[in-house]
Amino acid sequence: MWKQQPLCTECHKEQESSLRCSKCNNLVFVPTIQGPHSSKINLDTMWSLSEFLPSFTKPISLFEGNTPVIKVENIPKYGNLSLKLEFRNPTGSFRDRALSLVVSDAIQKKKKTIVGASTGSFGISLAAYSAKANLETINVVPQNLELSKIEQMKIFGSKVIEIGDTYYDAKLKAQELASKSDHYLATPDVNILTIEGQKTISLELVLQLKNITAIIVPRGAGSLIFSIFKGFLDAQESGWIEKIPEIYAVSLEKSKVSHLAESLNIEKPFLLEEVKEILHKTKGSEIEIKADEMITAAMLLAKKEGLFIEPASASVLVAAEQLLDKNKISASSSVAILSGSGFNALNIYAAQMRGKKKVVWGLSENSTTKFEILNLIAAAKAVYGYSIWVSLGKVQSLQSIYQHLNELEARGIIISSKTAKRKEFELTTKGYETLEKMRNLIDFI
Ligand SMILES: [Zn+2]
Known part of the structure; x- marks a missing residue:
């Protein structure tokens, strides 16, 4: 199926579709491809560029690519x-280009079920392309992901498992599910077809x-x-x-x-x-x-x-x-x-238009507050419950801020110490790691 077999950048061992080498864990790379003269390409869908892509017996396409x-x-x-x-x-993001290949690969490998971790558009696309290919789909996502994203996955018939706080928690679970049951693993940063x-x-x-x-x-x-x-x-x-x-x-x-x-x-x-x-x-x-x-x-x-x-x-x-x-x-x-x-x-815009609390993209309202609290504590801008409440503009009750702090402490993300009368909070190592992961992934996935 590959025009050029993927190779490990370090040990040069040939690979299948994993983005990390099975032997030394270094990055895998598909050698650069020399395609036809540009005048020979008549752009219609992404598949008009098939000379640069692996080939499949049954490509699964919803007319992705050739975007204006x-x-x-x-x-x-x-x-x-x-x-x-x-x-x-087709499903509103660049991920459709990836999933067209990934799902075609799953069909070629005669898999019945495909499992992937994501925080949104990748999962929606996975669900849609799997529906077209008649594959069973399991999307693993962090808890508190926006409902509109989860509902879209379900509309395409995907099963959705919500687990952990970050994408990385979901990624581990997806890996575990795939290896236990021999499902196809479609998580974006482990599959080179992405x-x-x-x-x-x-x-x-x-x-x-x-x-x-x-x-x-x-x-x-x-x-x-x-x-x-x-x-x-x-x-x-x-x-x-x-x-x-x-x-x-x-x-x-x-x-x-x-x-x-x-x-x-x-x-x-x-x-x-x-x-x-x-x-x-x-x-x-x-x-x-x-x-x-x-x-x-x-x-x-x-x-x-x-x-x-x-x-x-x-x-x-x-x-x-x-x-x-x-x-x-x-x-x-x-x-x-x-x-x-x-x-x-849509729900973020709805919240914005109706003057509701701002929501960070990719996070639910509750996770947004926790994210904001962690940022304040990390920067030492506010380390007491009261000052955090003031810094967040007093838009919710002081009691709900304490509720968030208690939850974060129970999860080992922050730790409190008593000074004079007040409780002072700081991030634990796990807290810094969680915050860094949230910052890197709020994003754009
Ligand atoms: Zn290697």
């Missing part, structure tokens, strides 16, 4: 920036636009950046481009964490080292933005350009504004990837 590129016209601060509308894929599917974004871009000097991509756990770089490598190998554009990765701003935290060995997202190397190689950089700027940018895009995207997808617009401001990129030859549809985050 349009230019901003009515928001002067973005100039005439190009937007790649990845939210126009990268191969998503790389078609940049192959398409090269065919759609004459000159690209910079591309702005949400970072998340790194798989989208890695995929886009991979697509450009294939395009370069095929003689479609000479130089790979600068790649800019967008992530959420980190609050200042005390040096206690820096000394802790915090687990990094899966592809973070690779992402750093890609940014360095292409002369791009990482741009940090504030979470609340995303929703403002998303709503402006809806009002001025008629495009309805997820708040997290608007992170690239906030970053584009910063880059244009500093003259680091030129709008006319830069592209921002709009990764997900606003329809996948």
Whole structure:
């Protein structure tokens, strides 16, 4: 099925579909592919680029890919920036490119059940493509994920297991289920087909636009950046481009964490080292933005350009504004990837429009409060129940803040000590790890 068998980057052992080497656990890479001349490609769906993709006896497709590129016209601060509308894929996100391959692979391997961990759009896409392929699906997600996401998975007939606080908890459970029952494992950062599917974004871009000097991509756990770089490598190998554009990765701003935290060995997202190397190689950089700027940018895009995207997808617009401001990129030859549809985050907009409490994308209202509390304690901005309540704007009862603190302490995420009269809170090692995971994953998955 592979045009070029995946290889371990370190020991060069040939691999099947895992993103980590079965022998030495290093990164697995599909060798760069030299495709046909660009004039030979007639873009219809992602599968028009099949010469760059593994082949399957029965490809499962819902007409993914070939998403349009349009230019901003009515928001002067973005100039005439190009937007790649990845939210126009069948289930509203770029993940459909990955799941088309992943589910085709599961069918080829004659699996009956497919299991995957995610925090949203990957799981929705998994459920839809599995429905088309008549596979049983188990989506494993963290507890407190937004209902609108869980309901979409269920509408496509997927079973949903809610477990733990973060994506990593869900990932472990999915792994356990898959190995115990010989199910197909579709978790995004363990399966290399995810990268191969998503790389078609940049192959398409090269065919759609004459000159690209910079591309702005949400970072998340790194798989989208890695995929886009991979697509450009294939395009370069095929003689479609000479130089790979600068790649800019967008992530959420980190609050200042005390040096206690820096000394802790915090687990990094899966592809973070690779992402750093890609940014360095292409002369791009990482741009940090504030979470609340995303929703403002998303709503402006809806009002001025008629495009309805997820708040997290608007992170690239906030970053584009910063880059244009500093003259680091030129709008006319830069592209921002709009990764997900606003329809996948309807309840966040509903809360916003009705003046309810702000909600961080990807988290329920309860988890959002816990996330905010952890950030305050980590930055030592507020360490007492009362001061946390004040810092959060007194929008909920003091009692409910104490309830959250008790729950966090019961889970070993924070620890309290009694000073004079008050209880002072600090994060435990597990707390810092949890916060770091939440920051890295709120995101863009
Ligand atoms: Zn190896």
